Amino acid sequence: MLKIDKFNFKGKKAIIRVDFNVPLNEKFEVTDDTRIKAALPTIKKVINDGGIAIVMSHFGRPKGKVNPDFSLSHLRGYFEKLLGTDVQSAPDCVGSEVEEMAAALKSGEVLLLENLRFHAEEEGKAKLPEGASEEEVKAANAEMKEKQKLFSKALAGLADVYVNDAFGTAHRAHASTAIIANYFDADSKMFGFLIDSEVSNLDKVLKEAKQPFTAIMGGAKVSSKITIIENLLDKVDNLILGGGMTYTFIKARGGKVGNSLCEDDYLELAKSIEIKAKEKGVKLYLATDVLAADDFSNDANTKVMPVEQIEDGWMGLDAGPESMKMFKEVIENSSTILWNGPVGVFEMEKFAPGSRVVAEAIAAATAKGAFSLIGGGDSVACINQFGLADQVSYISTAGGALLEYLEGKELPGIKAIRG
């Protein structure tokens, strides 16, 4: 597989899929430029080598229709400033005018294509009339598939090389994230720096983990994390389950959880996860004590209680001191650590200590040589809140794509290039 750091773009026209789906305010000003900044190393590499960068992205949800509110031209000036090079804006992403603009580009120049999602072919969802018959649905889907191929081919026709650097959309089999790759040979398609580092860091955890490997899964509900937990059971030595999902497990064991968050529909599943963990020799750690509150509020009264005896009217909102000690010890003795989801309601100061202890233990293990990966919006927010972001090995900021990768799914955008 081609590696971007080894590739020389001199004289090459590269079409680069980035994720410029950034938030804007009502004046169409960028309010968070993280995603634009994340794409810069790849774009700079292309132009610094003496290549041409044709940059494409989706932006918002215009649902296959041209909508000026979702025009990528709003970002052009901001992108230009960050990049430090002139950026031209195309009026569309395909069509004769765009082809002419792309053909006229010279070495070192950058063209920003218009929002890919102004074309329904990007996502490839067929529009179906209400009450469409099975036959009609089939025909409409087949027609859209053909149109999507033509659209992907038209995008590919603008360049010599395809670079995918949009990890955030790598779990989508869209025209620009996956299908376009069919129109490039193996020696003219590659990941950009962002996807490359996401994939290689995630693989350090999922494929090449040094033991002991500990995963800490937290967050609100077990229902949203089941597939990840099941996938991790084949890989980890220790699995710490924290946060709101604790109480579904405790209730399944016959414990009293009071008013704590609990998914009664998942009690059997919790039991089966415990059985599977035992069968696979995975040590499962659940809190033994919790900080319970009489209200879901930072002003609530709080009390430490045994996790299996939470009083009526009280709810567990953070790990208790005994549990924190246990989590800390397990984490600090690990060589590979994956953290997804806080172990308490960290947004409220009173219930942040459990997640802080986890974050600090991860930083301490990393300082001793462990590889640590933090992924998923809330644990990233946690590590930033505690000022420890620079003391862990890698922070993944991708949402859905990261979760699907952790679930063990093959992402279409990754497969399209890696095969």
Ligand code: AMP
């Ligand atoms: P998720 O999006 O599933 O990762 O959930 C993250 C959310 O879980 C955060 O907003 C936390 O406040 C919340 N959370 C963590 N622990 C608990 C708990 N014991 N009860 C209710 N919510 C929790």
